[in-house]
Amino acid sequence: DWKSARAGGLKEELGVWSSVDILITPCGGVSMLGFFMRPGAQMIVMDHLEDDSRYAKSMSMEKMIWEALPWMSVQFYQIINRTDLVLPPEAWEDVDKHPERAHPVFRNEANVMVQKGRLRLLVLNAVERLRTFETRLLE
Numbered sequence: 001d002w003k004s005a006r007a008g009g010l011k012e013e014l015g016v017w018s019s020v021d022i023l024i025t026p027c028g029g030v031s032m033l034g035f036f037m038r039p040g041a042q043m044i045v046m047d048h049l050e051d052d053s054r055y056a057k058s059m060s061m062e063k064m065i066w067e068a069l070p071w072m073s074v075q076f077y078q079i080i081n082r083t084d085l086v087l088p089p090e091a092w093e094d095v096d097k098h099p100e101r102a103h104p105v106f107r108n109e110a111n112v113m114v115q116k117g118r119l120r121l122l123v124l125n126a127v128e129r130l131r132t133f134e135t136r137l138l139e
Contacts, residue, residue, distance in 0.1 A: 022126045024077075024119070026112070027061040039071040040133035042126035044119070049079040049106040051095075061107075073129050075122050077114070085110040 017036040024044045025031040034043045045066065047058040058078040060066075066074040079085065087095075087110050095102045 021130055022123065024123075028107075031062060031066075034066065034072065034074075035069075037072055040130060040137075041072045042130050043072060043074045044077055044122050044126060045074060046077045046112050046114075047079045048112075049082065049085060049110065051082065051099075051102045051106060059107075073126070073133075075125060077112070077119060077122060079112060084113055084115070086113050087111075 014036050017033050018038050020037050020041060022042045022044070023034060023037060024046075025034065026046045027048055031043070031045055034041075037043065043066065045060065045062070047060050050057050050059040058076070058080070060076045063076065066072075085106060087105070091105055091109055095105050
């Protein structure tokens with residue numbers, strides 16, 4: 001119960017995070033809660049788009065950190081192109097007029113339009129990885 005954990009203080013909050021099996025999170029600061037997840041936990045991190053009009057590619061902000069942690073498994077939800085993002089029309093206009101502003105706008109202001117089919121594949125993979133981890137513990 002998240003509400004009662006928050007009311008109970010930091011120890012209870014971290015207890016909630018340490019019981020999470022699969023976490024789906026945006027990249028950036030909020031994903032740092034993954035540090036408190038239990039061994040074998042699975043995390044799916046939403047990337048952000050790097051786009052400067054010459055190319056567009058999916059960027060994983062903390063990829064090096066997450067891949068260095070041996071107790072958990074991380075997958076990244078890739079942003080394929082601009083159609084995966086939601087921004088107000090004026091933000092799109094600003095990015096088109098000033099391509100140098102694209103990176104901070106896409107990273108800080110855009111919402112990811114999650115494609116259920118793509119996310120489902122990552123979740124199914126996370127469930128399988130979790131089962132494999134738990135099976136190894138029982139051997």
